[in-house]
Amino acid sequence: MQHLPDIHRMASNARSAPVVVVGAGMAGLTTALMLAEAGCRVTVVEKSARPGGKLRELGVGGQMIDSGPTVFTMRWVFEAIFASVGERLADHVRLTKADILARHSWQDGSTFDLHADVEQTADAVGRFAGADEALGYRAFCGRTAEVFASLNQSFMENPAPSPIGLALSAGVGGLAALSRIKPFTSLWNVVGDYFRDPRLRQLFGRYATYCGSSPFSAPGPLMLIAQVEQMGVWLVEGGMARLADAFEGLAIARGVEFVYGADVAKVSVRDHRATGVELASGQKLPAEAVVFNGDPAAIFSGLLGEAARSAVPAWRPADRSLSALTWSVHGQARGFPLSRHTVFFSKDYKREFEDLLGHGQLPQDPTIYVCAQDRDTTDEHAAPGTERLFLLVNAPAQADSRTLSKTEIASCEKRVTARLEQAGLTLSVSPENRVVTTPSDFNTLFPGTGGALYGRSSHGWAASFQRPGSRTRIKGLYLAGGAVHPGPGLPMAALSGRHAATAILRDLASTVSFHPMAMPGGMSTRSAATDSAH
Structure with missing residues (x-):
């Protein structure tokens, strides 16, 4: 297990400062939880109805289907975060280790399972190639x-x-x-x-x-x-969203207030310092620190107010990562023996990315990812009756300049169906038991992105160093999320939230003199001015 900075020791030099976290994605939840443990008064503002951000699930045919990240890795990152607030991950989220990481299918009819065990995979590679x-x-x-x-x-x-x-x-x-x-x-x-x-x-x-x-x-x-x-790749009992629920529950127990269904209109800035946020309703939430858990593109495009635009450098739409076209379905899958994670590859990979990035269009021959949420990774036979499936193909992130037409989407769906049937997989899904999410939908969910799901693309050796860190050019305004350092994915987003919380505590401690007070859940703090008022 990795060791995090001792937030209780850091809190001994901090006060119960008001902090607003914009966005309840994994990074925002991590930041809020760690700051609350350190004694900060944290409010999380989220425009949707529940926590998770990209870690979302959709109700389809009376079932909840994971429709965002579906792979849980780097378990030790989450164990360390839970330990830093005096909790055990295993007490809140039930995990099962996968034996098969993914099943793969090619158009020549060959298939290959990638195993967690290196020697088992090496033997399989020998038989395969x-x-x-x-x-x-x-x-x-x-x-x-x-x-x-x-x-x-x-x-x-x-x-x-x-x-x-x-x-x-x-x-x-x-x-x-x-x-x-x-x-x-x-x-x-x-x-x-x-x-x-x-x-x-x-x-x-x-x-x-x-x-x-x-x-x-x-x-x-x-x-x-x-x-x-x-x-280690792990399966989360009850679906990936249970991880967000666990973080939310721990944060609430430490006094974090969650405000759902609320849009942030702007970050308030005075003397080049963030002083809080203003909601679309007109309500103002003052804060000594504001954390934006979202794509920095929303900031430099002015969606959080003109005063905040200078906080982060801009990048070109051409530098965006990919988007996706997804289907969340509840139906029958017959024929091909799906594993929990199955990939159906295109015939010409280079052509696929030329379509996506060179021509800005859906691939003529897409690679298809299928998550069969009701199967463990050892299933060889079709599940009885209906099951929950999540299908994804990569798509260009241009939704703010060019919307994919219904004809383009329908044509892509036909190609996906034909490719799966070629592999022997037949899906039977009624129209009411399917939800399609397009790049335009992702752009609505995550404004300013054009539908990009991972911030900047990781093209070129310097790309990883060009992602912004937790501190911005405006004092008191911090960043967290998969679009900032260290990058996309649940564990990376959690790490970015940890970086943001640590930066805030250090910055607060460096500017104000505090003294410690023992509080339930760990060492907390209050300022002398606050104490004198009671």
């Missing part, structure tokens, strides 16, 4: 482990990494390791160093899409995602 590919897989695993070890503390755990700082922290011996992570080589080419079989190259190159990027442009270090998955 030959002994040389099995050796390549073992070498790939060794390198991904090295990449993860090189970047976990120095980059992901570092609230403000830089290329120079990364090199300096590595030391003489570490520089050799850093050179082997191939930052200037595309993930596609790095994967090609280990695998000659085009199917395996496609499988491991797909990790670039975990951050909404192309494997032909994303840098080699993204191979570390393979190591993260080998360290």
